[in-house]
Each structure stands twice: as structure tokens, then as C-alpha cells.
Amino acid sequence: MAKTSSAPKAITANRLQDGEVVYLAANGVWSTLFADAVIVADAGNLKALLDSASSRANLNEVVDPVAIDTAGHDFPSPASLREKIRLRGPTVRPDLARI
């Protein structure tokens, strides 16, 4: 899990079947689009969201759900370089970019 910080968080994981990067969206759905991710600023909401992501049903769908920091208010995006690379794909293969 990312270091504790006050930044708003999203939940990300890799999809079980193919390893694709996914984000927890509304209604407990996993989406490949970061734009669909539920962003939470409140610690209580984050815990509930993580608990939900770590439920047995979810863990048969995804692997290793974690909370990540986000940045930006109107158009939030992953804050760390690692998560930016996960979102966009390898920086050295723009032809394989996810977005």
C-alpha cells in the first residue's frame, strides 16, 4: 500500500485473468479507465472501499488491490510515477500505450 498521505485516493489492482490494470469504479465495478475510478478523500470511506475491494468476490476478479494517491482536483490522475506508468504503459514503448 502506498505511504499514508492526505492526498485523495483511488483503488487499483490487476485483473486476475489477464493482469490488466484496473481501478475500482462506482457500484464495485472494476474499470480499465482511471476516469471511472472512485476518488475518496475521507479515511473512513477509504477503509470501506478497500474492504470492499478485498472481499472474496473481488479477489476472484482482481489481484492485490491497493490505495494510491491521486493529484488534481478537477481532473485527478495518479500522483506517483509508478502509477502514471501503470496507467499509461511503458514510457519506452509509446506504441503500447494504454491511453
Added chain:
Amino acid sequence: MYSYDTFDQTLVEQRAAEFRAQVARRLSGDLTEEHFRPLRLLNGLYLQLHAYMLRVAIPYGTLSSRQLHMLADIATKYDRGYGHFTTRQNIQYNWIKLEESPDILDDLAAVEMHAIQTSGNVIRNVTADHFAGVIPNEADDPRITCEIIRQWSTLHPEFSFLPRKFKIAVTGAAEDRAAIRFHDIGIRIRRDTAGVLVNDIYVGGGMGRTPFVGPLVRESLPESELLSYLEAVLRVYNRYGRRDNIYKARIKILVDALGVDEFSRQIELEFAQTRVEGLDLPQEEVQRIRAFFAEPPYETSLPSELAKHHEVSTPAFHDWLRASVLPHKAPGYAIVTISLKPIGGIPGDASTQQMHAIASLAERLSLDEIRVTHEQNLVLPHVRQIDLHEVWKALVAEGLATPNVGLVSDIISCPGLDYCSLANARSIPIAQRISERFAELKQQHDIGPLKIKISGCINGCGHHHAGHIGILGVDRKGEEFYQIMLGGSGDETASIGELLGPGFSSDTVVDAVANVVKTYLDLRHPGEIFLYAVRRLGLVPFKERLYARS
């Protein structure tokens, strides 16, 4: 080359079938990730940043054309059209789907390959000198020893849950191209004064968080007692290696903690037991394995064309000959190293098309054999000198004739943060930018032999500790920073690089490397290569220039 017998073939087929059932149970939810993770890792399947990554074992870096064709097909069928050759002479695929991974293992088994023991706390794929069996003046072909170790260590029940992973490398030459002293066990095969084959055993080398050059723990071990000796080393490690702290679990920590003398004493005590347990192979079995590595049917009376090529070749062909071609032990043949380091490219990556092209080339002009080097290049080990121009033209057509082997742009790089879930910083873009900075071949020739090795984290898959210039990527408050070390070497004069000083940002690290190279050019003695200049000069003159206030 070694060829599977029924036992080998059954083993890999059964393993693939077993994994298919395990994957099905995971996908159905019968297995949790906690239970499944160690099972997939035992089959080389990792979960990386973007997808699953499959690491396929290439025992001692030797491939047939048929096998390389299959690796190329897998890249197309299950991945995104390329593979990455690693510093452990393996290949990795970066975009694997879990649900398709059992099919890949089936395809691998069809060509006598697998992904067993490419991960986990076991004895990993054994590596060797990539010029094994073809370089002149070799005491013995190390692949014979490697194959014996492969069979001994595969699914070894006593060593399936070691404190940590365990890596063995073997060379049969005086020149060390396998970095044996940076392995848990390094084996140097040589002939004693009576001409008998013996093994010098180094234990406790390694890179990573705590680098060590492995000390010699047994000199002149009889060839016939190798397995019982290795068994003794592994037993001592299995018994006393730390399991409470992952960072202190490698055998190098145990050797350091006990001291070489005490560690050697412990091994000898154990060896007294193992050598009478009947673990060593009967000579008939050794000879059976040796027969697989008998010399291929070299043509005799071939003309020696190397000198002639050098005299009359075009400049581009001449540059390639100079960088990529070495004399072979068989008259009229040559060893060709194929650079997987195009200027600005990704070190170690090869496309499906390139792999097929190399496999076809090997089939036609290299007696059906390819080698993978730990420096992330490939080798055609048996090329007739009269075919060199044809080989070169074929490689040029595939973008595989960059004449930079052994030069500053022939950089080792781990996948780094572009792919790896352990990485703290990107490695590949730094390698790309350095190779672009030194792209001009005349400049590279002027600099001479120089090995740059880059890792994106302290685990050191990019061998930064053994680089003449080593670069380690670190995370500093969310930013990529790069530490530079000088004077490392993985060869027979093995040494660990020393840290120069404070790190550099991604924007400034290439300039810093250029500064170091410039200092070398200014201060070297005539003919003195970079590594020896650093050893003579020490770090001070490099530090003074690099950190001088402008």
C-alpha cells in the same frame, strides 16, 4: 546440444498439465491468490506493473533454431510481438494473460523448454560462458557441468524451499564471461598440472543490496565429486541460512557471517558425509551427457577468411567484424555476437521477426545453434568465416548489425520501472539516452571497452555493481535519482564498483556519465582501458571533475 529423454519430456509435460489445473482452480476461485502465488512463481509467472510476466528458462543460454522459432511464435501468439533477453540468459514476456499461460507451457514443452525454477527460493536456471565449447583454449565445455547440475537441481526435493533463491554459474575458460564470482556458487573448470579436469568453487558472491565477490572455498575439486560437494554446500546453507530476514537470507550473508574458513570447514564436514552417499554420477552417465555436447560436424579444410575480410571489407562490414566476430576454436569458423543494443533501443529486446530471422540464420549458417549472453546479446556460435558477409547482410536487414559489442553503447539494463513492480526508477530510458549520447562509432572506438550496467532498484538485475560504470536508480521523495559507481567488473578480475557521490536527476545523469568518460579520456595512459584507468586513478579525479562547482 542436450536432447530430452523420455523422463525429461514427461516431467515438463506433467508440469504443464499440473499448472493448467492450478490456473483453472485459481480462475474458478477454488484457490486464493495467497495460495496460488507460490505455485505460479514456481512456473516463472510473475505479476508485474502492466500484466503477468513469464520468465522462460534457457538452460546455460543455449537454444536450437527450433526453440528460438517457438520463442518468437509465443511472442506473437500470447504477447505483443517481442521478448526480452535477461541478464540470466533467459527470456521474459511482458504481456501474458493468466488464462493463456498453461498453453504457453504446453508450447514450450513441445520444444523441450519450460519455465520451472525461474523464480522462487530454489536453485535457478544455471548459467554459463556464452562462448562455451567454441572459444579457443577452454579447459572443458562448461555446459556439460551445467546440464548435470540442471538435472540434479530440477525439482530437488531437499532444495525446493531454500532460505532464498540460489544461482550457479560455470565457466571452463580462464577468462570469466559468466561473472561466476557474483553468484551464490561459481564454478571454474580448469585442468591441473597433470592435465586432469578439476573445479575451483567460489561460494557467496552476489549483487543486490549487499554485494560480495565470492571467495574461493575449494580449489581443485575432482570433477567426479562435484555433485556431492554442491549438495554439501546447499545443505549447510539450507540448515544455517537465515529465514527471518529476506535481506539477509542469501548464502553470501551466511558466508560473510561465518567467515570463509569456518564456512569451508562446515562444508567439508558435510562433504565427508555426502561424498559417501552415492550422489555423484557414474562415469558412464557423465559420458552420456558429455556426448550431447560433442563437437558438431565442423567442415575441415575451410579457408581462414578473417584477415582477408578485414583487408578488403567495406567500412560498415569492417566495423561489424571488429565488434562482433571472434576467432573460433575450429579452423575456418568464427563466433558472431549479435548486438541487441541498437542506438536508442531497448537493451535485450528482440521482436518476433528478429527472433525468427536469427533462428533461420542459425539453421542455415550456425549449425542450428544460438546462445544468449548475460550481457543481453545473442550469439551465433558456429559460423563459417566464408559466410560472414552473408550473415552480416542478413543481420543488417533486420536491424541487428549494430557494431557496438563491448563498447560504451552495449549497455546492460534491467526492465526498471517501465515494467517491473520492484523497481524504483526507470533504467531503459537512461540506457537509451547514454547510447544516443555516444552514438558516433568513432567516439566509441576512441573510448574503447567500457561496460555500463544499469539497475532500477537495489536488487541489481542490471548488474550495476559489476559495471565499469554502474548506475543505480533510486526513488528520492517521489523523483527518480541515479547513483553512479565506478570500477566494478564481472570478469576474472571481479570487483565491486565504488559509489562516486551524491546521485543525479534523470535530466543530469547522462551528462554525469559523459563527464566521467571525458575524465577518463583526459587521464588515461596510452592503451589503458576505462576499468584499469579507474583502478589506477581511484575515484578522486572523477569526483573532482564531476562535483566541481561550475
